[in-house]
Amino acid sequence: MSIVEVSTQPSCADAGDSQSLSVEQARRAIRKALDQITDRQMVPIRDALGRVLADDCISPIDVPSHTNSAMDGYAFVGADLPTEGVREYAVVATVLAGQSTDVGCKPNECIRIMTGAPMPPGTDTVVMQEQVESLGNGRIRIDARHRVGQNVRQAGEDIAQGACVFQQGRYLRAADIGVLASLGFAELKVRRRPRVAFFSTGDELRSIGDPLGKGDVYDSNRYSLFSLLTETGVEIIDLGVVRDDRQALADAFKRASSMADVVITSGGVSVGAADYTKDILKGLGSLSFWTIAMKPGRPLTFGRLGDAMFFGLPGNPVAVMLTFHQFVQPALRYLASGNWPQTLVVEARARTALKKKPGRFEFVRGILEYGEDGRLTVGPSGKQGSGILTSMSRANCYILLDEACAGVAEGETLRVQPFSTTI
Structure with a gap:
């Protein structure tokens, strides 16, 4: 029996394909296309x-507006400090914070001073009160340990x-x-903050509070995106769920692009029978439909929709959050500030082995924590399917496995991108 080969197209199940962009290539292309917001x-x-x-x-x-004492103590003329042994001084005045004095110091005199108070005329050194011996009757004694200019904050x-x-x-x-x-x-x-309009696409999506029919799901992506956009500090325009209808989608795209600097959608950018987004966008904007050599989040649409920038994110919940973190959030930061943010990456020891084939960049949702030896360790946060949103909820980092990685052994050092500065 002869073997018949099936002709297929590249898919998210492949380790990689020659037509896909690398993660860094996609980032560079996005950055190159962006213009800063200049409104003030x-x-x-x-x-x-x-x-x-x-x-x-x-x-x-x-700042400080005047030269002042950094300590509660006594102000001296530096040249009058003892160079050996001990020496007695008369306390001739007291100056508190918020006050000043015109009294200066003659030889063998000092002035009681509090933190933040302006230095009296001619004085340039403060000896903290703990290093002074009080003799009573307005006299103190210090030794020769002190240096000229100590414990003084200069104006400016x-x-x-x-x-x-x-x-x-x-x-x-x-x-x-x-x-x-x-x-x-x-x-x-x-x-001005970037204005971001977003909506979800799909006939199967239902808003919270609506009954679920067979095959229906609640639209988690809108709520994830709303929270991510809130964290990013932008003005948010939530346009809800748009059904899989050409005219409804076209109207939504036109409306969104007329009121926002950036338009974001989730779902509808793949090759499914009801994914009309590509055809509609081709007539409304200048778009690039990318496949990126990464997992999850392989399909991504980016470009311009009227005067707005456009991001068409995948529909799977984890892929939505991942592509937002890796591409959309830094792009919004760049629009707002003109600076592309540098992502914090740390090293940690793998708590378990990880399987991977070379060819694409994988972002494994992980749990970063300190081991008993005080070193950072990391392991997966659970099953890694792109629809398993709990893997993101449990995670506090991405484990970064680059295109060349062919698997990870337990104990190997890994690169990790924390979600925040605390774990």
Whole structure:
């Protein structure tokens, strides 16, 4: 009997194919196509957390604004410190934080001073109170261990007037807000947040609260995407679920692109009989329909839809989150700031062996934790099917297995991308 070979197309079951982009090639293509958002707005400093500075921030003052004591103690003229043995001094004044004094020090005199108080005229050194022996009757004694200039904060030591404190494009963190408040900024000029419109496609999708018929599923992707977009700090436009109908999809695409900087869909970008997205998009925008040598998340659509950028994500729940993390989130960060974020990657020891064929990049959902020896260890978070969303819920990292990897032995060192800074 002769053997008849079946002619097939590349699929997500393949280890890789020559027509697929690498993960890095896809990232570079996306970055090259993006334009920064330049619209600006003023916001109160209390509302600036997570926003992106639109201009360089120049300090209007010195911080500290005056030379002051870094300790509770006694202010001295450095040249009058003992060089050997011990020496007695008369305490001629006291200066508290928020106060100042015109009293100076003659030889064998010092001034009681509190943390943050301006240094008295002529003094340049503070001896902390714990290193001073009180003799009573306004006199103290110190030894020769001290050096000129110790325990004093110079005016402008932290920030000098006219210095650039933060450059434009910076995402503002809590510490940044504190720094800017210390400079007296009540309002900040920031870039407008990216506007992102998104919807799911599929006749089988039902919203929460609707009854499920045979073959129906609740639309988890919309809620995952809404949460991911919230974490990213963008303006969100949720257009719900759009049924698999050419006219409904065309109308949804037109509406979304008219109101947003970025349009995101999940589902409808593969080769299924009811996946109309490709045909519709070809008439509305300039799109690239990619297969990427990665697992999960092989199919991805990217391009321009009117004036908006477009991401067509796969329909499987895990693939939606993975492709968002690897492509969409950094793209949104770039739109907002002009900076493509550098992903934190750490090394960890494999708790178990992992099977893999060479040919594509695999993102294994993992659990990163400390072993008994204090070193980081990592292992899979459960079954790795792209529809098993609980594998993402249990995970706190991606285990990164590149295209050349042919499997991992227990105890081998792996590269890991944590989801956050805590585990």
